[in-house]
Amino acid sequence: SRTAAIVGAGIAGIAAAIRLAVKGYQVDVFEANAYPGGKLSGFTLNGFRFDAGPSLFTMPQLVEELFQLAGRNPNDYFRYSRLDETCRYFWDDGTHLTAWADRDSFAREVETQLGEPASHLLAHLDDSAAKYRITEKLFLHRSLHKLSTWFNRDALHGYLNLPKLEIFKTMNRANEERFQNPKLVQLFNRYATYNGSDPYQTPATMNIIPHLEYNIGAFFPKDGMIGITNSLVRLAEDLGVRFHFNTRVVELVTEGARVTGVRNENPNGKTERFDLVISNMDVVSTFRRLLPTARQPERILRQPKSSSGLIFYWGIQREFPELGLHNIFFSSDYRAEFDHIFKQKTLSDDPTVYLNITSKHKPDDAPPGCENWFILINAPNNSGQDWEELIAKTRHNVIRKLSRNLGVDVAPLIACEAILDPIAIEARTSSSQGALYGNSSNNRFAAFLRHANFSHQFQNLYFVGGSVHPGGGIPLCLLSAKIATELI
Template sequence: MANQKPTACVIGAGIGGIAAALRLAAKGYHVSVFEKSDAPGGKMSQHTSKGYRFDMGPSLLTLPHLLDDLFELFGKKREDYLNLQSLPVTCNYFFSDGSNLRAWSNFADFRKELEDKGFNTVAVEQYLEKQAFRYNLTADFFLFNTIHKLSSLISEAGRKSLKALHRLDVLLTMHRRNKKSFGNSNLVQLFDRYATYNGSNPYKAPATLNMIAHLEHNTGAYLPQGGMYEIVLALLKLAKEAEIQFLYNTEVTGLVTKGREVTGVRTNDYIYPASIVISNVDVTLFYRDILPREHRFKKLMRRERSSSALIFYWGMKLNTSLDVHNIFFSKDYKAEFDGLFKTKTLANDLTVYVYISSKVNPADAPTGSENWFVMVNAPENIGQNWDFETDKARHIILEKLNEALNLNIDSYIETETIVTPLDIEHRTGSVNGSLYGHSSNSPLAAFMRHPNFSRQYKNLYFTGGSVHPGGGIPLCLASAKIVDSLTQ
C-alpha cells in the first residue's frame, strides 16, 4: 500500500532507545519498541521500599536542552511534562584531610567558597573557561555527529575539530593536566573525579575529558521534580501520544535479513517486519545474541570496559545538613583506580557518593527521614565474590561516613537494598555490568566506539551508552540525534 507508514523496530527501552523511537515517530515512522524487562528505562529505573523512593541508576542530569529537543519535535514543551530543578549546589565535597568544599553552580558563589577555603580561584576560573572553549569548539563534531563517515570528517565542523586536536590535550592524562593546573591535591582529586562520569580512569584517560567538568560547573546540574525516573515517565507519555507501541517482557532474539537489508526482528513468538531497525542493546551483547558475529564479539570483548558501581539504597530515619549530591573522597585515589582497572577489586579506602533526592523532593522519604543512594565505583564484573566485596565496601563506607558526619549511620538505616555489578549486568544486559560501555582510557577511545550505523546492513542503526558518542544520559540522547540525522 503506497501510503502505509514505514515501520521502525527499536530493540531496548533505555533512554537512547526511547529517544530514537520518538525521533523516528516524529519523522512519520510507525514505531515499536521491544523491551526484554517489564518496564522502560533500562539503567534509569526506580525502587520503592517502606515509604522511600530511590532512583536506582542515574542521579544527575546535565544538558537538559537535549530532552527539550524531543518535546519540540512534536510542537510540545518539556515543562508541560517534566519540571527540572536547577541545583544551587552541584556537589558537596568532603576531603580526606577533613576539609569541605561546596561547589556552587553560580560561579560568583563558588569563587567566594573557594576564596574562603583558601583555594586558587584564578586557576579554577581559567581552567573552567578553557574547558568551555574546548567543548564549544568540538562538541558539534565529536558528540552530535557521526565521526565514522568520510563526509563528516571533511565537513566544516569536522575539519574545524580535527584542526583543533592539538589544543584538546589528547596526549596528557586528565590527572597530569589537573596536577599542572592546580597543584593543590584536593582540587586535583575534585577535577579527576569527572573521569568516573564515563567510567574511566583519570590516570589513563586523555585530558580532553576534563571538558566533562564544564558541563556541571558552567551549564548546571539538574534534578527533575519527582526524581530522575520522571524523565522516563515524561518521555513515555510523549511516546504514547505519538502512538509508539511498547512491547514489554519481549526479548528480541534475532534479526531477519535479506541481502544487505534487515527486514524484521525476531522474538520467541513472532517475526515483526521492519523497514528500519535500531538497537539500544549493549553493542557487544548485540553481536553475541541478536546478530551473532563471533569475530566482532571477541574484538569488542577484548577492549577494556568502563567501571561499574556498587550501590546501597538506604532509607535513613534522620535529617542531615547534607546536600543532594555529596562526595566523601578517599585518601589514595590512585589506589582506588588501580583496583578498578588493574586488580579489579575494591581498594581499602573508597570514595563514597551519597545522593539524597528527598532534599529537594520531600515525597521521596517519610517525614523526618532521607533516602540515601550510597555508591562506590566498582570494577566490571569478572566473577568476583560480590558478597565479600559488598561486606567489605559496607564496612568501609560506614566507617568513613561515621567519621565525617560524627554519627552512627548503621543505627538509622530503616531499609536497605543492594545492587552489585552482577545485578546491573543481569537487569540491563550491560556486559560485565559496566555503566558506560567501553572505557575511555586511551587517546583514541573516542574514535573506537562502535558507529551509530551498521556497515553490513544499510537500515540497521545503534543508540545508547555502548556506542558513539558514549555513556551517560546526554550522550545517549546525542546518539539518538545522530541516528535521526542518518535516517530518512
C-alpha cells in the same frame, strides 16, 4: 506507513522512538523488563522512593528538544530546576567544600577553604568550555564514521585547535599542572568517573566534562530522575509509539544485507517484519546474542569496558542538615583507589563514597524525619570477582567512613536496604560486564573505537545507547538517538 522496531526501552531507545514517530514511522519498542528506562528507572521500598541509576542531570535542553520536535510544550510533560550548589565535598581530615554552580562563588570558596587562587579555578573552567566547543562540533553531534564529518568547516576548525584538547596528557597530569592543592586536583580528577574512566589514564580531553556542570549547569527533575523516563514514554505514546514490555528480543532475522525482522522469546517464537531496526541493547550483546552468525566487529567489541558501580539504597531514619542533594566523601589515596578498580579489578578499603539524597529536594521521597540515601561506589566491571565478599567488605567500609565523617553511627539508622552490583546491572540491562558507560575512555583513541550508530553490514540496522558513539551518560545517549535517526 514505514515500520521500525526498537530493541530496548533505555533512554536512547525511547528518544529514537520519538524521533522516528515524528518522521512518520509506526514504531514498536520491545523491552525485556516490565518497565521502561533500563538504567534510568526507579523503585520504592518501605515508603522510600529511589532512582535506581543516574542521579545527576545535565543538558536538559536535549530532553526538551524532543518535546519541541514533536510540536509539544515541554512544560506540559516535564519540569526541572537548576541547582545552586552542584556538590558538597568532604575529606577525612575534616575539610569541607561546597561547589557552587555560580563560578565566582565557587572560585571564592576554593580560595577560602583550600587556599587555591580563584584565578586557577576560573582558568580551568574556561579551558573546559574551550575544549567542549571543539569536541562538540567534531564528535558529539555527528557520526564519526561518515566522510562528511571530516571534510567541512567545523572539522577544519577542530583540526586547527586539536592541541588544545591535550590528547597526549592524562587528566591527572593536566590537573596537577593547573592546581597547587591536591584536594582540588582530586576534585577535578573525579570527572573521569562521569564516563567510567580512570583519571590517571584518560586523556586531559575529558576535562570537557566539568563544563557541563559549572558552565551549563546541574539540574534536578521535579519528579526525580525517573521523571525523565516517564515523561518521554508519555510523549512517545502520545505520538503512537507502541511499547511491548516483558518482551525480550532473541534474534534479529537477516536476509543478505538487510535485517527483515525481530524474533522475541514468546512461546510462538513469531518473527515480526519491520522496514528497519534500531538496537538500544548493548552493542556487544546485540552481536553476540542477536546476530551470532553475522561477522563480529571483534576489535570494537573487545575494547575494555568502563567501570561499574556498587550501589546501596538505604532508608535512613534521621535527617542530616549538613548534607545536600549530591555529596562526596573522598578517599585519602585516589591513585590507589583507581589502581584497585582498573588494574587489580577489585575495591580498595577506603573507597570514595558518593551519597545522593533526593528527599532534600523532593521531601515526599522519604517519610517525615527520614532521608533516602543512594550510595554509589565506583567498582570494577564484572570479571568473575567474588561479589558477595566485596559487597560485605565495602558495606562495612562505607558505614565506617560515613560514621566517622558525620560523627554518628550510621548502621542503626538504616531502616531498609537494597543493593545493586555489576552482575545485577548486566542481568537487568544486558550491559556487557555491568559497565555503566559502555567502553572506557582510558585511551586517547577511545572515541574511534566505539561502534558507529549504523551497521556496516546491514543497510537498515542502527545502534543507539551508551555502548556506541558518542558514549555513555544520559546526554550522550540522547545524542546517539539524534545521530542515528538523522542518518535514516
